[in-house]
Amino acid sequence: MEDLKLHGSMSSVFTYRVIWALKLKGVNFEFIEEDMTNKSDLLLKYNPVYKKIPVLVHGGKLIVESSIILEYIEETWPQNPLLPADPYEKAVARFWSKFADNKILTLYGFFVKVGEEQEKAVQEGLEILRNLEEHGLGDKKFFGGETIGLADVGLGWIAQWLAVLEEIVGIKLLEESKFPRLFEWRKNFKEIPIIKENVPDRDEMMASIKIRHEKITATAHD
């Protein structure tokens, strides 16, 4: 049994990336739920620079930042690889992983903004989806090719959470007519057994995100 602990939160998309990677590789770990409104002393000690989850603790060694954790997992447990062996294919996967990281907040923009700012955020969100559709996926089933890879795991929140945000706000970004390949990707991603078994309950997710939205937009006018 590996001495492996994951400090995270079931309401965090970044935590889910790590859970998916570990489960896809069949690696056992202990999950410790962190209350982000009341961060444990352990978390503050583990991640003093960012004070964020997820944090992976492997044999007492700490790894932070979900994308970095994913690369660490990939290198430590090479079974069921999430990255191809070829350096160029790896570079492409890492490019889209980085794209996922850099664009998450922008894509989230339509959910947290109101009025004119929201309109701008919607356009920015659509541009992100366009890039994913045309340059990222191309003709492939997944970003990783025939099977999912690091980039799919990094972008997985689009498959799981975006629809909930769209429903609450009443604006659809990922429309089948506009982004047929990405739409199909989302369907396929959600059907993967490990992914299917490891997602938050939709009703619970809906309820907690709705509360978050009310809080955010209440202050948005100040």
Add this chain to the structure above:
Amino acid sequence: MAETDVKILGTRSSPFVMRSQIALKIKSVDYEFLEENLVKKSILLLQSNPVHKKVPVLIHGDKLICESLVIIQYIDETWSSGPSILPSDLYDRAVARFWANYIDQTWFPSLFALLFTKGEEAKGKAIKQLLAGMELFEDAFKKCSKGKAFFGGDSIGYIDITLGCFLAWIRVSEKFNGLAILDTEKTPYLVSWAEKFCADSTVKEVMPEVDKLAEFAIKLEAHMNASASN
């Protein structure tokens, strides 16, 4: 000029482009430097990096690799017989990636803000963040170098490249603002590291001269202000 299928699309003032050059020099790989005009971007750039339209782009035969950190890892893995850039220990690799990420996401924006933002408050905030970062790097250096000359040990590694590429720009900022970012009292290890880094054969030829860079910075700021007011 030797025939080579390795090209870098970039500018000589960009620290991100410098990263790619240092990495290739570490591996003793010949390359052609294609100077890009960022005001009037070439068709080659727009086609090679349609998503971000940014430099550097590494062109290796018919392969196009974008994002400076992705490029370093590609170079490290493709020319694997040369000296390693990333550490071999898996945990040390995670640490190296952590610092590269911190440098790009948190620290560099404050350097950029110090150079190009107006207003005392904004500059003050940038300086605070910048200096806080330097203290973290001093601490990280002690841990990572294990008594050797570089973050990577005896030779230049991932963190060295990722941070070292900014040294000329740091000097420009110090000059413009009359402050010490690399401080012999507060960050003595970094001061010594910076000297060795800049003197290294893989860095010397690609690190811009501070005075020339300062002139360029003034022109760049003027250009940015002109575009902003349009």
